[in-house]
Amino acid sequence: MAIKAPESETQVGKGVEFSYYPGCSLHSTAREFNDSIQAIFKALGIKLVELEDWNCCSAASATTLNHALSLALPGRNLAIAQKSGRDMVIPCTGCYNRHKTTEFELRHGHSSNRALIEESVGFKYQGNFEVRSLLDVVGNQIGLENVRQHVQKPLTGLKVVGYYGCLLLRPTEITQFENPENPTLLNELLRTLGADVQPWSYASDCCGGDQTLVKPDIAVRLVNRLVDRAQEAGAQAMVTVCPLCQMSLEMRQTVPPKAAGPSAAGAKMPLFYFTELIGLAFGLEEAQSWWKKHLISPVSLLRSVGL
């Protein structure tokens, strides 16, 4: 049976647990994302149980070459998760999007799609749990009030923009999350941490992450456009929710932002996973270890604002 979100934002029931699907990148190229997630959930007293024997969802590759495969592969993970009945939280938005799509097809799609998934995986879908994104769980279920209560070191003076990327928000009928044209939860969360959130209009404009290894020139153009716009909005750093966006934005920045922030002129704009900033605001010591894993070091920026 599913453990549903409590009515009020201010209380997360003791003993709430989630199935945790890291996806391939969280144990490799997005290691610091995983580390920060583990740290803050521990601080919040919520247990994350890594999904047993989970398989790769094959995000972009399956959707490119074989749509049926892209629906079926996440199905195996859903079959494993439904055994425990815990809601499944997925940090990587690409993986989240694929699992949510499979869940959608099982619940609302054509019967032939449902049959395809169940038969190729070999299970019967019971629908006894939800696929959740990490931002949804932190922002809506744990709740901003709960987060606020754990903040020890407000991120005062840190000017950021919240960057969602694409797959957490679109297609809207599948993600059923925020309005892609004007999402606000990430900003509210960052404000709860005390950060100085800059308004801008590009929170869900694509960074080209899916092409960053395949056709890098596309990613280069999109990344640099985004970083310029963040800079124009007054941000010193961008806050992401997706490991592929983070990697793309770190790797593909070629032109330094036009005007310098507190970081030295000509330097690139650093990126943070939102959970890293939560950990920093919670005063967790291990936060310092995460910065070493960034391709663009945020250390001098953080020092310049006293964090």
Next chain:
Amino acid sequence: MPDFNFIDQVNTLSEQTIELCYHCHKCTAGCPVVDQMEYGPDRILRMVQFGEKEKLLKSDDIWVCVGCETCGARCPNEINASRVLGALREIAYLENAAIAEPGAVKFHRIFLSLVQRTGRMHEVSLLALHKLWTLNLFSDLPAGARLFMMGKVPLMPSIIKRRSEVKRIFDATDPKKKQVSHGD
């Protein structure tokens, strides 16, 4: 008469009703990579409506698409152009068309074969094999080296226990092995 077999094939695979498109160009106007496309999503839909199979399957546009789903989110007729381009990619691959971006296909094929073998992705294998296969050995080398030094690129692949279950999924959805129909 237009090639209705092809039009039906695209409609079915993409699960979209392409005839509803009235070419308002909202998709094209919001596409982040349209300036690197030859046609753009709206013209591609028009070409599907005319059944222009060969042109579409050899176009570069379908590989430029970043899958951001902005087109689908904004279309007034609820057509997801991203799914249509996805269907075209799939058909191009299945029918061994003259693919405009063979490097992209190679990347995805390597990715999937790795997942099929181990159940999970292994970046080192992926990048090494891709760069070898496309003879693109030195791009991203500095970044790759740094990532490795940070411990973010494990040398050993992670292999799941019940690999046969994953293989079963691959076999069941392989279009060459079985007639897969969906979206009816």
Next chain:
Amino acid sequence: MSRIGVFICHCGINIAGTVDVTAVVEQVRKHPDVVFAADYKYMCSDPGQELIKKTIAEYQLDGVVVAACSPAMHETTFRRAVASAGVNSFRCECANIREQVSWVHQDHKEEATIKAVAISRSIIEKVSRNETLEPITAAVTHRALVIGGGIAGMQAALDVANAGFPVILVERQPQLGGKMAQLSGTYLNFIAAPGMLLKIIHKVNTHPNIQVLTNAEVKNVEGYVGNFQVRVDVKNLDQNPASAEQEAIQTPSMVEFTFEVGALIVATGWERYSQALLPEYGGGEIPDVIDGLAFEQMLADGGRRIRRPSDGKVPNEVVFVQCAGSRDPERGVPYCSKVCCMYVAKQAMMYKERVPGGQPYIFYIDIRSAGKGYDEYVQRAMTDCHAIYLRGKVSKIFRDGGKVIVWGADTLSGRSLEIAADLVVLATPMTPDPGAVDLGQRLHASTDANGFFTEAHVKLRPVETLTAGIFLAGAAQGPKDIPETVAQASAAAAKTLQLFSHEKMTVSPLVATVTAELCAGCGACVLACPYGARSIHPLWNIATVNASLCQGCGACVVACPNKASQVHNWRPDQIMAMLDEVL
């Protein structure tokens, strides 16, 4: 001497902000005919009107001048107030010191005040010379005549007849039904037009209040609203026996009737556009190029008649050409014919249903589907019957072997196209009935540059003409489809019933008069009158005025060499006195 009360309105600051109203009061008080003068903030308000009524009683006024806004605003209001206090309403006039003074001279306050005084005094001069007048009444014949027996005419006739009034329905063809009888299924749900019509025709034919004259034409109309005399010529006497009421003049094949009616409803419908006017589309010479109405007739009857005219084979590739002659100011008609986008979608769907292997192609420039459910309907044509919509105007249609070649373009893909069609359907524009212009002249109802009847006001009076008592319904007024036609027909009937709801009608008495002793019977005024309100009395040889038609424009006054013609309360002595005040 008159006893005139003058009321100067502030109109808030609209007038008082520029004109020194106190000074105006002072100045007009000095006029010998003025026994009371005052200013007030808002004369049109209830207290303002009360002030007028009270003052009339207190000061025994016999005339009122309200110096305020334009008479177009509140003349009626003040006249009503004055009448209720027992003074003749035509002894009340407005002096416009707002639109003509305060609103246009805001930077010249002193001069504005002087002008306001001048205008007010000139109106005092006028009112002191105004006659007391009573509204004129005229009888109304409670019978209507409808010209045209299509859906518009029939609907209008039924509505008037159902209200209890007799109607004469005049139809030129041997049968009722008009163009709608030639349609097959209709949009939105393919209900067959002839079936719908049968019910209506039956009701019309059996209605006790409706007299149907087929093979009949209106030849002449005399008279005016409430009192028309209409001459109708009818062929084949057998079908229409003369009743005792009408005078019947018999000729071998034609019978003339004259009817006395109170209102006319013009529902003359539309006609097909000639393909000869489209030489680039074959000019009407290619048998397999037909128009929309011809294809309608093929679609009826289960589709058995969907055949190429040239060789009788079933057409597998049909090209529809929208805007064939419409929206073409250069070479065709400039207007949009409104119904073609909808009926072409309908025809494509009906064709596909009857010829399942067939392929419709539709060339369009825009899709105009503005009614309720209309756009969704056109979308169905695209999804359900795989009609291929191509955006571009067709340049040329010609024959090649057994096929008809269509050269067009598709702007959405940026290319030219050539289609070898089996059949081409041209969606040609609706044009007004060819007799409309002529009929309009006889009715004094104007037609526009395209031959459609002109409505009295483009927004607010869509079913009336500028000739009182003549109303419009249906495609005669402009291209439209069946629901709009029915709505308009009922509206025209409502206007007719409004007329018939009174035994008599009242007309403004501000009409022309003739001073018999001065009139020489020269007829200049008859020629000058744009409303046909003047005639020369056959016996006395002096001019007479039909007060119901006279609009008081004054053209006859100007034309009369003897100054025999004058308009009530706008006499030369009045005008000279007014001029003396302002100059």
